[in-house]
Amino acid sequence: MIDILPSILSADFAHLADEIRTVEEAGATMLHVDVMDGHFVPNITIGPPVIECIRKATSLPLDVHLMITEPERYLRSFIDAGADSISVQVESTVHLDRAIQYIKNEDRNAGVVLNPATPLTMVEEVLENVDHVLIMSVNPGFGGQKFIEYSLDKIARLKEMIEEAELDCRIEVDGGIDSGNLREVLEAGAEMIVVGSHIFHAEDPAEALRELFRIARQFEGESSVGSTARFES
Ligand code: DX5
Ligand code: ZN
Numbered sequence: 001m002i003d004i005l006p007s008i009l010s011a012d013f014a015h016l017a018d019e020i021r022t023v024e025e026a027g028a029t030m031l032h033v034d035v036m037d038g039h040f041v042p043n044i045t046i047g048p049p050v051i052e053c054i055r056k057a058t059s060l061p062l063d064v065h066l067m068i069t070e071p072e073r074y075l076r077s078f079i080d081a082g083a084d085s086i087s088v089q090v091e092s093t094v095h096l097d098r099a100i101q102y103i104k105n106e107d108r109n110a111g112v113v114l115n116p117a118t119p120l121t122m123v124e125e126v127l128e129n130v131d132h133v134l135i136m137s138v139n140p141g142f143g144g145q146k147f148i149e150y151s152l153d154k155i156a157r158l159k160e161m162i163e164e165a166e167l168d169c170r171i172e173v174d175g176g177i178d179s180g181n182l183r184e185v186l187e188a189g190a191e192m193i194v195v196g197s198h199i200f201h202a203e204d205p206a207e208a209l210r211e212l213f214r215i216a217r218q219f220e221g222e223s224s225v226g227s228t229a230r231f232e233s
Pocket of ligand 2: 007034
């Protein structure tokens with residue numbers, strides 16, 4: 001099942017609860033929350049207190065993307081604030097395995113994130129311990145950037161690695177996705193699709209999200225027909 005995760009980074013923070021309600025009513029099944037520290041990335045966003053407020057404003061699962069150095073120092077706070085899923089950038093810690101174990105021991109979903117230039121080999125050893133791998137398709141730090149094309153090949157190679165090892169690990173992709181390139185991102189093998197500015201900067205955010213879901217459902221329909229046909233022949 002494909003999830004489209006609205007990234008609140010591009011929402012109007014002065015009306016965050018309304019913005020979240022809009023995407024929730026339009027069918028969002030998860031929210032993506034970007035945490036930046038002005039150190040790992042050149043931008044500062046929000047921390048645990050805001051996530052605690054978001055937690056009270058919605059029942060949607062919160063997928064927290066940490067773009068901070070030494071994330072292990074703050075995992076406890078993000079879990080207490082209400083994160084359902086925490087993704088850690090592999091470049092941000094020398095103790096990636098420890099961070100993953102910490103998140104899993106707290107019964108939260110654990111993800112690892114790769115910057116565009118970071119090779120897939122960086123997650124090879126931990127692939128069986130994580131719920132998802134997030135492929136950054138822009139350099140993290142800002143919404144509204146252009147999709148980096150070579151991410152498609154990287155997603156496809158990750159998909160092969162996961163299938164070969166028969167793992168239950170989903171591929172998430174984040175950055176520069178809109179209704180024009182969603183299809184190729186899905187074809188490459190991603191299942192959790194983060195979309196920020198294309199939804200929240202649209203004239204009608206609910207309709208922008210519904211359109212993305214239509215593309216995803218059509219893709220799912222076609223792929224299941226394809227797999228049945230392969231099974232029958
Ligand atoms: C970028 C963030 C993204 C961002 C994506 O560093 O991780 O989640 O919100 O925004 P768009 O969809 O506008 O590229
Ligand atoms: Zn993100």
